[in-house]
Amino acid sequence: MKTYLPQLIALLFLANCSSDKDTASQPTQVVPVDDILTPANVRTYMVDAAATAEATALFYNLKKNSAVNTAIGQQDAFGSFYGAEGDSDMKKTTGHDPALLGSDFMFITDADNNGQPNNWFFQQEQKIISDARQAYSKGMINTFCWHLREPNHEVSFYAADMTDEEKQTAFVGILPGGIHHDWFKAKLDKVAQVLNDLKDSDGVSIPVIFRPFHEFDGNWFWWGKDYCSDAQYKEAYQFVVTYLRDVKGVHNVLYAFSPDNSYTSETAYLTRYPGDDFVDVLGMDNYGDMNGTQSGILNAAAKLEYLSALAYQKVKIAALTETGYRVTNTIPPVDGWFTDYLYAAMNEHDIQLAYVMFWNNSADGYYVPIPSSPNASDFISFSIKPGMQLVNNLPELYQFTQ
Numbered sequence: 001m002k003t004y005l006p007q008l009i010a011l012l013f014l015a016n017c018s019s020d021k022d023t024a025s026q027p028t029q030v031v032p033v034d035d036i037l038t039p040a041n042v043r044t045y046m047v048d049a050a051a052t053a054e055a056t057a058l059f060y061n062l063k064k065n066s067a068v069n070t071a072i073g074q075q076d077a078f079g080s081f082y083g084a085e086g087d088s089d090m091k092k093t094t095g096h097d098p099a100l101l102g103s104d105f106m107f108i109t110d111a112d113n114n115g116q117p118n119n120w121f122f123q124q125e126q127k128i129i130s131d132a133r134q135a136y137s138k139g140m141i142n143t144f145c146w147h148l149r150e151p152n153h154e155v156s157f158y159a160a161d162m163t164d165e166e167k168q169t170a171f172v173g174i175l176p177g178g179i180h181h182d183w184f185k186a187k188l189d190k191v192a193q194v195l196n197d198l199k200d201s202d203g204v205s206i207p208v209i210f211r212p213f214h215e216f217d218g219n220w221f222w223w224g225k226d227y228c229s230d231a232q233y234k235e236a237y238q239f240v241v242t243y244l245r246d247v248k249g250v251h252n253v254l255y256a257f258s259p260d261n262s263y264t265s266e267t268a269y270l271t272r273y274p275g276d277d278f279v280d281v282l283g284m285d286n287y288g289d290m291n292g293t294q295s296g297i298l299n300a301a302a303k304l305e306y307l308s309a310l311a312y313q314k315v316k317i318a319a320l321t322e323t324g325y326r327v328t329n330t331i332p333p334v335d336g337w338f339t340d341y342l343y344a345a346m347n348e349h350d351i352q353l354a355y356v357m358f359w360n361n362s363a364d365g366y367y368v369p370i371p372s373s374p375n376a377s378d379f380i381s382f383s384i385k386p387g388m389q390l391v392n393n394l395p396e397l398y399q400f401t402q
Helices: 052-067 088-092 119-135 164-173 181-199 230-247 293-312 337-347 376-383
Strands: 070-075 099-106 143-146 209-210 253-257 281-286 317-323 355-358
Touching: 052 164, 052 181, 070 088, 070 143, 088 376, 099 119, 099 355, 119 376, 181 230, 209 230, 209 293, 253 317, 281 293, 293 317, 293 337, 317 376, 337 376
Parallel strands: 070 099, 070 355, 099 143, 143 209, 209 253, 253 281, 281 317, 317 355
Antiparallel strands: none
């Protein structure tokens, strides 16, 4: 990956490549400061001043590593495309596991999870925890999203499955004083329990990147933009952080903020930003721009440029928290999608990204090709491009070594 040059007095980012962009939406000027982040001051830039040593080292090392490298990850990587136990699909194709494992609190907090050994949801909880421990033992990064079921019936996280009234009251109801607030706290209690109990074989707390209420700028989830105000979204996000950190004593978490790709300026990106005191990772989920077109590359690159600039200014971590192009029996792969489109978008400007995460493979489609896939060689080429890292190329992330 490209990096900011120390000898520059100021770094003015290139103009947005989108055709509809005006001067007012250009990235702001960034003044690089050499070695602003040190092991001694890193906690002052983090959400949790009492973060564990390993979580603190993860923040520091991810930020430093992102100056030149980007870790490659996948959601549910150990689930396997074929649904069988064994190596990740990424390892089958490249010979190495991903650098990052994406997991979800969805089944863990499901209403049908009764904590009994014969309960399917509890079994999924145990597998998710086991996978997270396995990832940590390999030196990988763990990140969790949360497809939380809506509070009325707890059967879906999609707004399309709700009535108009439920859409307008569900998110507001989880806020302090709301009709669903106690329900929400009970869900957070379960999240806190898992996070506090997530330890390695030596009893060391395993760090996790947690990104609640993701893709909030769309309307497909019940926490979407039409179902709460900017202030209400910020309040909910802030409550998650303060409740886990200050009430439940969770100190092994970095918190990620990840809209979808709707923004076209730094100002728009920050519309629902809960504040520097509540965010460690500035992310973006972007599938829409990654459609295999030149215009898509330029749009994605411009948005990554904003993201990277903001993370540099705020001394936060920047990441492409979800992306991919799903291949199925009826949707063929795009030639060169990984190397000619995604990698190009990530390198169009001077961008510092800590990681990029692909969504999960399933029985009827994939984002990361398996060895027999027609685009397997393209992914292999992507994985060994300059600056790209699978687990075998990751530095030590959980100790201060840089």
